[in-house]
Amino acid sequence: MPNAIHDLKRLGYLIDTPACRMLEYDPFDASIKKFIGEPLEMDCNSDKLSPFTYTEGFRIKINDDPKLLQHYNVSLDSLACCVHEVTRVSQNLTNFDESCDNKYTTSECYAICNGASKEVATDGALVVCSRNESKSGPFYKNVHYFFHEDKIRDKIARHMERIKSHETLPLNFILMGVDSTSRQNIRRFLPETFKFLSDDPSSMDFMGYNKVADNTDVNISPVIMGNRAEDLMRFKLECYKKQKSNHDSCPLIWKNFSARGYATVYAEDAPSMGLFHFNKIGFVQPPADFYARPYMLLSEKEIGNPKANNNHYCYGLQSTTEVVYEQILRALNNLSDKVPVFGYFWSATYTHDSNREAAPLDYPTLRFLKQFTQSSHRNNTILLFFSDHGLRFGDIRSTYLGALEERLPFATLLFPPWFKDEFPETWRNLLVNQRRLTNNYDIHCTLLDILHGAYNTSLNLKTPYGLGQSLFLEIPTNRTCESIGIPWHYCACQSSSPTSIGASEVQQAAAILTQTINKLIENYPVCAPLTLKEIISAREYQNHQNFGQGTVKKKIWKVEDIHSDNRDCTSI
Known part of the structure; x- marks a missing residue:
């Protein structure tokens, strides 16, 4: 039923101070369980493969594991892999375009095969592997990441001085x-x-x-x-x-x-x-x-x-x-x-x-x-x-x-x-x-x-x-x-409880809400005035705030959901 009230399985309070109370509850509480859904199943490596290429230091190498070669139906002799170094396109702060942070270039192919490797000079590289003389296209691609020290030499020198001086x-x-x-x-x-x-x-x-x-x-x-x-x-x-x-x-x-x-x-x-x-x-x-x-x-x-x-x-x-x-x-x-x-x-x-x-x-x-x-x-x-x-x-x-x-x-x-x-x-x-x-x-x-x-x-x-x-x-x-x-x-520091949608305070709050929305849209001719059709649920909030020696509980009526007979006003 739209106006059904669920009893929360309260476990106490996460926060319980004079000025703030936060409810603790079961993450699978009955009131939300149907909205949670089943866990997504996703496995990016269902065959449990090792990467066909890997890095040692700043070098990219081919994994010559026989099982991996068999999986890809390739031999080291029939293999052609290209390494493309990736560089961010540099622009000037006084002269740049809106795609400035989306531009990069890839270098020409550096071939690696038969146990060879490639030392990469940039912080990223694309590897593309194909079978020699095959027209079927690449069978493997990967992107490798690096952290070159050249750009932070001054910081490294500064840190070494710290170590020497026992800071x-x-x-x-x-x-x-x-x-x-x-x-x-x-x-x-x-x-x-x-x-x-x-x-x-x-x-x-x-x-x-x-x-x-x-x-x-x-x-x-x-x-x-x-x-x-x-x-x-x-x-x-x-x-x-x-x-x-x-x-x-x-x-x-x-x-x-x-x-x-x-x-x-x-x-x-x-x-x-x-x-x-x-x-x-x-x-x-x-x-x-x-x-x-x-x-x-x-x-x-x-x-x-x-x-x-x-x-x-x-x-x-x-x-x-x-x-x-x-x-x-x-x-x-x-x-x-x-x-x-x-x-x-x-x-x-x-x-x-x-x-x-x-x-x-x-x-x-x-x-x-x-x-x-x-x-x-x-x-x-x-x-x-x-x-x-x-x-x-x-x-x-x-x-x-x-x-x-x-x-x-x-x-x-x-x-x-x-x-x-x-x-x-x-x-x-x-x-x-x-x-x-x-x-x-x-x-x-x-x-x-x-x-x-x-x-x-x-x-x-x-x-x-x-x-x-x-x-x-x-x-x-x-x-x-x-x-x-x-x-x-x-603010989550609010004690609240569900209340009857027929309560006079709730009806009054819904009427004020409808009037307020109509006031906001009155200057938009394409928007028809709204009339209240149904109140779905409502809660009474007690906002705890500390004033001097005591605590004041301020009642706030919140109409959580209303339905209207009128069409949506999409031009605002």
Whole structure:
């Protein structure tokens, strides 16, 4: 029935402070179970093949495993492989076109065969293998990624001086983001990953991490630039003055890390959906020392399969997310013994459009985390595994819990095992903050502490607008959404209960809503005035806010869904 009221399986509260209560509930609660769907099955390497080409250092070699040669029905004598070096096309900040961040060139063919190899001078290369004298075309393609040190020689020299003078060495910092993924959906479809992180004694799960705005742009820019979400939406930022402006002048946090000698890396798995590229130009010049976009564009074109909406699930024998994970490990393996590394990595292909499509990422993510934690990098790296928001569309959004988890992305910090013993007060604060209201601005402030190596005594730096607080400091219990820049609409600190759609307050709220919409469209002649047909559901909210000695509970009636007899007004 449209007006049926489901009883939630309440498990208590994730956050329970005088100013904020966040509901804890079963991720498979009856009210949302039918909208979750079955896990997507996707295997980019169902035959469990090893790559036909691989890298050693900066060289590309052919895998001469007899089983692999048999699979491809080829011998080393009948084989012709070409290596094409890939170079991003350079343009000038004073003279560029709108496709400046989508242009790259591939070199002429460098042939490798009969055990030969090719040393690659660029950070990316395409390999194409065919059978000699065959007209059937290539039987194998792959794109390989590299991290050449030439461009960061000055940073390496600076780091060597630090080592000689016995300075405290900076920690690497890795931002690993997965688009549109709530903490609840990690529990649903990445259960092994969630368990691994939960069991790690050096990880911090920020259960009250609340987004500050709607989509990716306005939730990630506060993290990496410290700006207010509203400034981005209103084009108030200098580097966002126009929708078609380039973003080279944006105050990206890794520029600060670069100035302190960090090698910087930027990679996204879905080029068309990039943070600075969806309906935008992107960058005229590379925004980081190592910028994966040209090679991701090439991968999309040459080895992308099968298609997932506007993107590809696989790049060759790997999922697009696995390619990103591999780049994290390669960056750390190749660079971190010579220079500290700051990396911004983002995966959107699997998770952007559906909760269930996250399922194929559980094993690759678990494997990546195991590789990372078992490596030497664990001892000198802080890793943030996080998202921008939960799923923003689909039928689950019509439910109360679906709307709630859309506001609550996941955010987990993974620290070196020695961190808690070296900085016990900071560790105590982090433990407390796991169950406090936190947001994007807090992560930015924490990055500022990490930038300055302020682990023991936080510098308590703020964003340019005074928002946020380092997670190395204890978050106060009187913190409200309003006080830290989270609009009421996105605030998850709200106790609520379903209420009868026949209640007089609900009828009045629906009437006011209809009148308000009609007021908004009255200047559009093609839009017919709306009349209320049906109220589907309603909830009564109690917004907890701390004032002086007591807590005021403000009742807010929210009509969650109404139907109208009139046609859609599509011209607004």
